[in-house]
Amino acid sequence: MIDVAFSTAKRLQENMEKVVLGKPEVVRSLLIAVLAGEHVLLDDVPGVGKTLAAKALARSLDGVFTRVQFTPDLLPSDILGSNLYRSDLHEFEFNQGPVFANVVLADEINRAPPRTQSALLEAMSEGQVSIDGTTRALPKPFTVVATQNPIEFEGTYRLPESQLDRFLLRTSVGYPQPDVERDVLRSHCNGEPVDQLSPVVSCHEVLESQEAVRKVRFEDSLISYLLAVVDATRQSEDLQVGVSTRAALSYFRGCQARAVCMERDYVVPDDIKSLAVPVLSHRVVLKDSFMTGDRSRAEQVVHEIVQRVTVPV
Template sequence: MTSSTEPTPHPAPPAPADLQTLTRTTTRLRRNIEKVIEGKSDVVRSAVVVMLAEGHLLLEDVPGVGKTMLSKALARSIDCTVRRIQFTPDLLPSDVTGVSVFNQQTREFEFRPGGVFANVVIGDEINRASPKTQSALLECMEERQVTVDGTSYELDSPFLVVATQNPVEMEGTYALPEAQRDRFMMRVSMGYPVETAEVQMLAHHAGRDPLGDLEPVTDASEIRKLVSIVAQTYVAEQVQRYAVAIVRATRTSPELMLGASPRATLHLVRAAKAVAAMSGREFVVPDDVLALAVPVLAHRVVLRTDTLGAPRSAADVVGRLAASVPSPGGPQPR
């Protein structure tokens, strides 16, 4: 019988051939998306990282910078089921999760699936729906299932929610509840394109649908294999402690009223494993964790409004806190 004091054995690291397969597939996927999204390679890479880490992605920016286009390009690059939900003030929770309908012929209730029953769910302008409707996503994003009238329905794997939202200063928007924001692994801003990328966009996309010629470069089955490869990536104990220290720094900072949750720590490490695997490594290094601190943590924290000083953003505070945490030496491959 194994003693409870013995350390839990780590799973075998991914084989070199598996890592090569992963890097080839993700490179094809990113290049395919970048046929549509000009000059945003970092944002595209973040979207692929979230998918491999079995997370969900929140794209936040002003209208017209390509948030919906990116989510559609990612969905079209994978041969899988895709559903789009247009969030509006009159959208009901049952439109998202599904509803039981009484069949007059069979005299029984039948479940009609809602918009979340797909491999890739595009939630367009998620913060234009009421908080009640937004909350319909909580169970499916965390537990990958939907419960309607006491019956639970499993969602297919992979399952990825890519949601877009406009800044809360825009007219007709609702702030996402903290519990909803915490379900998103990353929040990424698109930003305006650089001049050369905008000129290329006019030359390539004006007068035609840029998504029209986009073909899938992988499928759901292959994505499931890549997710399992990422899950095997090794994270040394000192790197785990480093991730915990960064998250705990947000909970003790006098500039923050609400720090990041334990779920944030899990998401930070899972995303770092995806970054490491995409880089061809079987282990995570501290720089992987540090580079992800802002996109993974900043949308989960709440700034104090009663502190004096220059205006600052949550991203600035999280970036400064993460940089202040001492970095351990990188782990050696086993």
């Protein structure tokens, strides 16, 4: 089964990198989220390829893909669906919302108010939605790829802490290098390259890979190391709120998924160190969180914590 996971990760990566040029870490972040059965938040300025990366993942997977453009007037029912009365049948009929898909692109998620953002909480944590007293399961696999503009931009809202905690990873895309940007321009001469991608992995293979990820070896000494990093966030004088147990579980699973992406069936300390900032920094609350630049400061605090914690030999 682990060989299936290695093959799945490799095919997805190679296919996505045909259009997501010069951003291997962004591609790997998306793969880690999918293999771990979780979700990813791409946080950066407009126009650097956040939506492109999400679409590349969706088109590489032979499943259902939907896109939700978050706006200030978007309602929870626009995402989840609603019951509509059928006069010809004299009964209510449920119309599924775009959340019923394998890959959901929540584009510019922080342009909708917190009430609408919170509509995804149950879906992202439990893979189901509850509407009018009825619970409906979402398709499997299920991954939300959300994009977010910096909170300093006009017309944006802060994501609630409970919403941020549902994302395994938060990462930036960043501007490309000049030579890579030249290749990007050339690749768009004959249309949108992402539209030419074909699926290379089935949903069944993804589910098999997710099962294999859970069997990746995680030595007791490394579990203790991971928990030491988690506990250090709770003891830090710079943080008002440290990492939760749910975050620790996500951290654990993310390290297993990263090992698979690196074609290993065991976790090494570098997996824990590499994922500390993207997995933990958006889950902590600074004591001076009212100040601007919260994100970079939180990332710096987590990075310093990882540097202080002793790595097992």
